[in-house]
Amino acid sequence: MRVFKIDITSWTASFRYPNLISGFQPTLEVPPVSTVLGLINAAAGHYVAHSTLKLGYYFEYQSKAVDLETIYQIGAHKGMPSNHAKSNIIRREFLFEAFLRLYVTSQEVADYFRSPVYPIVLGRMNDLASIAGGVRECSLVPRDHADQLRGQVVPFSKHQLPGQIQALPKYFTDSFPRNNLGVEPYSVIGHGQGVSARLEAFRDEEKEVDVYFHDLSF
Amino acid sequence: MSLKIQGFILIDVDVVALNNAGKSNSSNFDNAMATKKIYKNGKAYTYVSGQAWRYWWRDTLQKNYGWDLSPVIRDKKIAFTAANPITFADDDVFGYMKAAKEVKTDDQGEPVLSKGGKEQKVDVTVTRSSPLRNSAIISVAATRTVENWSSMARQEGDSVPYSKEEYSAVMKGMFSLDMGQVGTFASYNKTGFKNLTEKLRAEALAGGATELADPFVKDGKGNAHQLVQLPKEVRIQRMKDTIGALKTISGGAMQTNNMADVTPKFIVLATTTTGNHPFSHIAKNGGAYQENAELNIAGLEEVLTDYKEQLKGTVYIGKRNGFMDEYHEVLQALADKFDNVELCSVNQAIDQYCAQVENQVE
Numbered sequence: 001m002r003v004f005k006i007d008i009t010s011w012t013a014s015f016r017y018p019n020l021i022s023g024f025q026p027t028l029e030v031p032p033v034s035t036v037l038g039l040i041n042a043a044a045g046h047y048v049a050h051s052t053l054k055l056g057y058y059f060e061y062q063s064k065a066v067d068l069e070t071i072y073q074i075g076a077h078k079g080m081p082s083n084h085a086k087s088n089i090i091r092r093e094f095l096f097e098a099f100l101r102l103y104v105t106s107q108e109v110a111d112y113f114r115s116p117v118y119p120i121v122l123g124r125m126n127d128l129a130s131i132a133g134g135v136r137e138c139s140l141v142p143r144d145h146a147d148q149l150r151g152q153v154v155p156f157s158k159h160q161l162p163g164q165i166q167a168l169p170k171y172f173t174d175s176f177p178r179n180n181l182g183v184e185p186y187s188v189i190g191h192g193q194g195v196s197a198r199l200e201a202f203r204d205e206e207k208e209v210d211v212y213f214h215d216l217s218f
Numbered sequence: 219m220s221l222k223i224q225g226f227i228l229i230d231v232d233v234v235a236l237n238n239a240g241k242s243n244s245s246n247f248d249n250a251m252a253t254k255k256i257y258k259n260g261k262a263y264t265y266v267s268g269q270a271w272r273y274w275w276r277d278t279l280q281k282n283y284g285w286d287l288s289p290v291i292r293d294k295k296i297a298f299t300a301a302n303p304i305t306f307a308d309d310d311v312f313g314y315m316k317a318a319k320e321v322k323t324d325d326q327g328e329p330v331l332s333k334g335g336k337e338q339k340v341d342v343t344v345t346r347s348s349p350l351r352n353s354a355i356i357s358v359a360a361t362r363t364v365e366n367w368s369s370m371a372r373q374e375g376d377s378v379p380y381s382k383e384e385y386s387a388v389m390k391g392m393f394s395l396d397m398g399q400v401g402t403f404a405s406y407n408k409t410g411f412k413n414l415t416e417k418l419r420a421e422a423l424a425g426g427a428t429e430l431a432d433p434f435v436k437d438g439k440g441n442a443h444q445l446v447q448l449p450k451e452v453r454i455q456r457m458k459d460t461i462g463a464l465k466t467i468s469g470g471a472m473q474t475n476n477m478a479d480v481t482p483k484f485i486v487l488a489t490t491t492t493g494n495h496p497f498s499h500i501a502k503n504g505g506a507y508q509e510n511a512e513l514n515i516a517g518l519e520e521v522l523t524d525y526k527e528q529l530k531g532t533v534y535i536g537k538r539n540g541f542m543d544e545y546h547e548v549l550q551a552l553a554d555k556f557d558n559v560e561l562c563s564v565n566q567a568i569d570q571y572c573a574q575v576e577n578q579v580e
Contacts, residue, residue, distance in 0.1 A: 009498060011353050011392075012268075042493070046434035047408075065256040067267050068239045072296065074315070080341040081317045083298045089240075096256045096263075115528065116493040117434070119222065119394040125313075125351045126268025128392060130498040134524075176407040 001202055003056070004110035005136045006102040008039070010129035013061065013098035013122035018169060018183075022073070025092040029190040030059045030153050031122070032168035033214055036102065040109055045117025047174035050218055054105045056211040058151040058204065060191035062097035098122050098129075101204070103140070103211055110135045140202035146210035149201060151191030154212045155184055159199050163187035171218060181218055220398025221530060221578055222490050223461065226497035227482035228511075229355065230541055232386040234478040236355075236470035237266040242383065245365060249380040253363060261360035261508060264385045266470070268354045271391060274469025274480065275352075275460075276308055282466050283459045288314070301344045303403060303413065304422045304448065307456045310401060313348030317341060318415045346413045349399035350460065357387035358511035359503035368475075384476060388511035390501045394493070395460060397579055401453035403446045408435065414446065422446050454579050458572040461487070465565050483541040484513075485564050487571040488533040489578055496521045496528075515548050522556050531574050533559045536567025 015028040015035055036057055041047055069092050072085035100122060104110050113135050120129045153168065154161050168186045172178040189195050194209075201210035235253045242252035255262045279285040288306035291297040301316035303309040322330040322338040329337045363385040371377035404411040405419045414422070423429070426449050431442035447453075467481055486497050500518045504510045522533065533556075535549060553561035560570065 011356055011498065063256060063258040066239075067254065069267065069269060075295070077317070078341065081315070081343055083317050084295045085298065086295055096258055115491065117220065119351050119396065119493040119495060121351060125348050126272075126354060128351050128353045128394060128495055128498075130496060131494045132499075172409070174408050176409055176412065178409045 001140050001142065003103045003105055003138060003140055005138055006110065006113045007132045008100045008120060008122065008129050009132050010098045010122040010127050012094050012096060012127050014092065014094040014127060015123055023090070025090055027093045027095055028166065028188055030151060030188050031100065032153060034169040034171050037171050039120060040112060042118040042120055043112035043116035050216065053216045054213055055216060056103035056202070056213040058101045058207060058209050058211060060099050060151050061095035065094060065096055067092050067094055101207065140204060140211065143201050143203050143210055145198055146201035147196040148194035148208055148210045149197055149212060150189050150194045150209060152212055153186040153188050156187050157185060159197060161187040161189065161195050161197050163189040163195065170216065220396060222493055223395040223397060223457065223575065224488050224490050224495050224497060226392045226486040226500060227464065228484040228501060229389050229480050230483045231389065231478040231480065233384050234470065234476050235382050235384050235472045236478065237270045238471050245381055247379060247381045249378070250365070251382045253383040253385065255363065262363060264357045264361045264363065264387055266355040268352050271352055271355055272312065274467055275463060276312060277469060278463045278467045279308065279459060283463060285459065302418060303346060304418060304425065311348065311350050311456060311460055313346045315343065315345045318344050320415050342412070342415065344412050344415060345410060347410055349396040350393060352393035353391055355389045355391040357389050358501045359388065360508040361385045361387045382472060392495060392498060394495050395457065397457065400456055401448035402430065404432065404443065405446065406443045411435065419446055450579060454576050457575055457579070461568060461572055465568050482564055483538040485536040485567055486533065487567060489530045490525070490528050491530055492528050496525045513542060513545050515545065515552065519552060522559060529558060531578060534567040534571045535559060535561045536564035538564050
């Protein structure tokens with residue numbers, strides 16, 4: 001399959017668990033689909049209303065660390081935030097020397113990364129990232145029996161792969177407030193250990209990884 | 219086309235504990251403070267969180283550049299009293315999320331009145347993502363920290379021992395400042411775009427701000443949404459102050475006994491036509507134990523070549539005499555090779571780059 005490859009690197013990265021609000025803030029080992037779609041929007045400079053999108057990605061990092069951080073816990077008034085806040089200190093996990101490779105079939109989406117409109121961040125504003133090596137076109141070979149599924153999220157309901165099972169968002173609207181366009185359980189498979197499965201995946205020989213493609217429709 | 223200011227810095231610090239991680243869990247002392255560090259392949263890399271760097275930056279802008287910071291009241295609870303990027307430059311450059319009141323309007327945009335004839339108000343949340351994005355400041359090479367045993371012994375009775383974790387390192391940081399976002403605000407009801415309330419928008423327009431078509435966001439009828447933009451001289455000043463503050467930036471924990479100069483000793487400043495930050499790999503570690511901080515000159519040359527089309531104007535490289543002097547000749551050769559590269563001292567690089575920004579702001 002012909003795809004466009006985009007490599008993004010950052011010194012630090014963090015992807016918060018959507019359901020954890022207070023206390024220790026761990027990071028997911030792989031960004032959710034919605035985060036990657038957000039990166040595409042940042043590169044495009046606007047909200048991209050995809051009708052369908054074929055997307056694969058692989059994520060790895062060198063190590064994990066825990067940061068100590070000041071947070072402001074904002075009070076609520078009638079369901080809206082107030083301007084009163086309580087200062088607190090939390091421990092937040094983050095990833096060091098992160099690498100994200102995107103695989104897209106759409107020329108239009110790939111072109112966004114040739115000259116991204118906004119700075120790319122892998123997590124929050126302090127996780128500034130760089131696009132390394134531009135956009136490259138390549139062929140990925142299909143594999144019927146993938147044995148190196150790693151550094152990815154794979155829908156759990158359909159494939160039931162081992163990994164950390166997390167309910168993760170797929171995409172959000174750009175309305176006010178944002179509406180979640182569907183949450184589903186995913187197997188979050190870290191880059192360290194490849195998983196075998198009978199599902200269609202495509203081999204990236206350079207990284208020795210079998211890439212699962214999300215066929216997204218909204 | 220919205221231009222971006224891209225910066226890369228190296229700082230050189232000795233016997234510091236710039237940003238700490240709370241109580242140490244690897245010390246024999248009850249009263250021990252650990253410094254922030256990351257382990258990779260069994261080696262430690264010390265760092266200052268991005269949040270701390272921003273704190274130093276904001277503080278320096280207040281003390282040395284006369285920035286009137288957006289007021290925060292610290293009582294039993296903290297209260298943010300303004301989300302006003304028109305008046306307060308730090309709200310503009312560093313971003314915010316605050317609650318505000320908005321006049322309720324009908325479908326025609328007319329205010330909805332109560333039975334008593336007063337305009338009805340609704341609660342809204344205004345948000346602004348920061349045009350200034352920065353990394354953490356991380357040691358370039360693997361760093362061995364030491365536990366410094368100290369004691370408080372001026373009182374009667376037993377002395378109180380305590381310890382802190384110190385290190386010496388060359389550390390790297392990078393940042394990106396969006397020229398198109400500084401002093402430019404949206405107020406429409408879209409996630410992340412509602413920077414201003416209608417009241418503040420009206421005040422800004424009355425005070426000299428102008429309207430500008432948003433090139434990316436259109437309403438339901440296909441018409442471009444209107445942004446509010448502060449006068450050019452105000453925007454330029456805010457950008458120049460933000461970059462200029464690096465000349466005198468100070469901060470970090472343990473300054474009483476471990477004071478450090480955290481101003482850049484090496485800096486690269488460039489304007490790019492895209493959001494991509496190109497300079498993330500121009501420093502690397504080397505030596506048998508990854509303990510040497512090195513400049514990746516080949517990597518820097520590659521960036522200057524690969525991104526030639528995206529670099530606008532001159533790329534300024536500033537180096538402090540006495541820091542990494544072994545690279546002076548190769549950097550000079552690089553500056554001679556590329557027409558758009560200038561090598562000078564750190565402060566000259568910042569000043570000359572700021573002068574360039576004046577001509578690049580649209």
